[in-house]
Amino acid sequence: MSHETFEKLRTLAAQVRARPQAGGELRICEAAGIELDYSKSFLTAEAAALLEKLAKDTALAGQFKAMAAGEKINTTEGRAVEHVKLRPSSPETAAMLPFAEQLRAGEIKGCTGESLNHVLHIGIGGSYLGPRLLYEALGDGKISCDFVANADPAAIDQALAACDPARTLIVAVSKSGTTPETIQNAQVALEHFRTALGQEPAGHLAYVSTKEEAMKGALGEGRYLAMDESIGGRYSVWSAVSLAAAAACGAKRFEEFLAGAHEMDEHVLAASGWENIAVAKALVHLWQQLVWEAQTHCVVVYANRLRSLPAYLQQLVMESNGKSVTKAGEPVPLPSSPIWWGGEGTNxxxxxxxxxLQGSHRIPLDFVYARQPEDPAQLARHRELVAHCLGQSNAMHYGFDLDACKAALKENEPAELAPHKVVPGLQPVNLLACERLDARRLGALIALYEHAVAALGWIWGINSFDQWGVEFGKSNYKKVLAA
Structure with a gap:
């Protein structure tokens, strides 16, 4: 990071914070069918130039190319970061998709001879959040899925009570082959199946891991699907980890999902500066964080099928960039990732x-929506949904001042009520839109966030691809259990 450039940015940010003005120049970047509108970001021309210089000083273009080339950019673990190589196709998906299609066709049968038409997916972290998101967004109802992550016994017990063991495939996902929550839940599920079926549940188990023997030792015989050691859990939605979701949406949709991500990858590798949508997303995020000294970032999705995206992004962003030291082991000279949270509009x-709208915090926001519904019959209702999205974004940014509140008072309302109706505005709002929410656009959207997260990590000088804090937490669980 260029400290001189950063100090200039900090000074500019303080000036904007002291005299913020809503609105400004129309600023839009589009790639792979995703449009980023950051017109409500309080970005000045001077700040934009400095941020672009920061991107050049950080050599973001070279960093993206190094990742795509398979260089060992995860320096603390001595690994490449190769999730990009899973798109548009890979040996993993080539092995997984035919099995998913066999499930959809009713060709995979359990120990009673009945076709399996339900999947109980057991995993945690990236082995859960991505497949669940993909299932909710793209599943067509042909194969139903339940997802269990939590170690709370109630989670697996409720899922088992709702499924028919004779027609259910258990998919256990653990990159290490030893994830305690996943192994325990899968063992409970298998024992339940043995009791319910009165026999060994042969054909009812598949597992995804880098460690086939560890999974076999913990769970017994099953169909093994490999994942690569260089694929981090939070980047694994593109891999065999998403077997359940692929069965639910079909190979064609899953391949379109990968193709959309690949299209975004190609753009990110070719475009530069503000023309690169991932770089633009990262720089706007950094600018908004500096201007408002923001400690949180909110994502609101105006799409029911994306209801799990905020939770997915929580892991992607905070597990990647929730670090306080640089790759050199020195303290990060400025706050790194804020807290990400959010939910589903209009809820x-x-x-x-x-x-x-009326609180005392300035919180950068991402509003995500599709302009058109997937089903043309929903057009009128979908227009109302989009109006909610755009109306709320305008309300948060432009507000409703005291004079306007006074003028809007009804005859029977006292003047003292006006201050209570004031909406300060000035919230920084980013709009992310696609024409329709299909598999290809979903792939592009997730890849955009991945690349923006990586770019921010490089700007901050941190390693976005390890998670030593998570590992430490796991070790303490073992100490308590052994005590």
């Missing part, structure tokens, strides 16, 4: 939007 309009 949240009747919840924490009150704080966003």
């Amino acid at each position: 949240e309009q009747h919840s924490y939007f009150q704080l966003l």
Whole structure:
């Protein structure tokens, strides 16, 4: 990081914070069918130039190319970061998709001879959040899925009570082959199947891991699907980890999902500066964080099928960039990742939007929506949904001042009520839009966030691809259990 450039940015940010003005120049970047509108970001021309210089000083273009080339950019673990190589195709998906299609066709049978038409997916972290998101967004109902992650016994017990063991495939996902929550839940599920079926549940188990023997030792015989050691859990949605989701949406949709991500990859590798949508997303994020000294970032999705995206992004962003030291082991000279949170519009309009509209915090926001519905018959209702999204973004940014509140008072309302109706505005809002939410656009959207997260990590000088804090937490669980 160029400290001189950063100090200039900090000075500019303080000036904007002291005299913020809503609105400004229309600023839009589009790639792979995803449009980023950051017109409400308080970005000045001087700040934009400095941020672009920061991107050049950080050599973001070279960093993206190094990742795509398979260089060992995960320096603390001595590994390459190769999730990009899973798109548009890979040996993993080539092995996984035919099995997913066999499930859809009713060709995979359990120990009773009945076709398996339900999947109980057991995993945690990236082995859970990505497949669940993909299932909810793209599943067509042909194969139903339940997802269990939590070690709380109630989670697996409720899922087992709702499934028919004779027609259910258990998919256990653990990169290490030893994830305690996953192994325990899978063992409970298998024992339940043995009791319910009165025999060994042969044909009812598949597992995804880098460690076949560890999974076999813990769970017994099953269909093994490999994953690569260089694929981090939070980047594994593109891999065999998503077997359940692929069975639910079909090989064609899954391949379109990969193709959309690949299209975004190609753009990120070719474009530069503000023309690169991932770089633009990262720089706007950094600018908004500096201007408002923001400690949180909110994502609101105006799409029911994306209801799990905020939770998915929580892991992607905070596990990647929730670090306080640089790759050199020195303290990061500025706050790194803020806290990411969010939910589903329009639900949240009747919840924490009150704080966003009239509270004392300035919180950068991403509003995600599709302009058109997937089903043309939903057009009129979908237009209302989009109006909610755009109307709320305008309300948060432009506000409703005291004079306007006074003028809007009804005859029977006292003047003292006006201050209570004031909406300060000035929230920084980014709009991410696609024409329709299909598999290809979903792949591009997730890849955009991945690349923006990586770019921010490089700017901060941290390693976005390890998670030593998570590993430490696991070790303490073992100490307590052994005590």
